Amino acid sequence: MKRVYLFVPLILFIALVALFAKGLKLNPTEMPSALIDQSVPEFNLPSLASEQKMLTRADLVGDVSLINVWGTWCPSCMHEHPYLMKLANQVPIIGINYKDVRVDAKNWLAKLGNPYVVNVFDEMGTLGIDLGVFGAPETYVIDRQGMVRYKHVGVVNERVWQERLKPVVERLRGEG
């Protein structure tokens, strides 16, 4: 038996430790969206502002924009809201008011300000399911043709905007 073989368990052990250490640092909530490079799904839902006004996919598409999924029931959305107000003059933000109470959502926007160009009222979360939403807030970047090009799960803040969303938005704007 060669001496070198005695080191095999040690090497295996070190390899396992390295593997697990990497696993510990991975963020399991960061999942690739199945919808990347897919079209924004078709829908027919009322706007938040008015029950009578129905919105479809065509109302959202046309410009490079963000789609922000939010709800008054979601504490992180509260945390995110002031930054969206700042961001609103840099990029159009489309809101999807996800599984919310209409009055609550309207009051929230009246009180805290409205960063959204338009808000879809998705009371039952059906559009959410078609988008693959599993919690709020989530933010999608869509291009002019209405394709989903990027998805961010969690709060959008200065760092997320500068490092992740802005580069995508600028690239898509360049695509013409």
Added chain:
Amino acid sequence: MKSFYLRIVLLIGLAVSGPSLAAIDTYKFDDELTRERFYQLSDELRCPKCQNQSLGDSNSPIATDLRREVYRLLNEGKTDQQIKDYLVARYGEYILYRPELSGHTLMLWLAPLLLLAIGLIVVLILVKRRRAIPATGNLDMAEQQRLKALLSDAETSSDEESGKRD
């Protein structure tokens, strides 16, 4: 006395233990088979928010919504495969507790077999090595004589040593 307390503890345990499916909805099914399929799917699909729970286990809002969606699709007469495809298209492969066999899940499926094969090879090699060493206890004439010589040598030298000490 001890067994009395044990009984009490067991009874309390029974009283507070819940059913295995934590989330209960009130869905009506047309037939037993659809109900079975619903529970099977709820068990095989993963809740995207809560990571380590199935749709059936989880009480999170998204799991409730997805169970409702599974129920709706079942009533529309979709097959299990169609329902899974529908959810994979929205939430990705992640949602399947039993991922499909495809290019990037190949490793996942083959790794256990591969490891088993490596283990078998290692065992075979070890067994072969052991076989290669002659394990017979029989010595031929020459070896017997050498053994005797060695033993008597050892005896005389130990005698000498003990003699010196005296």
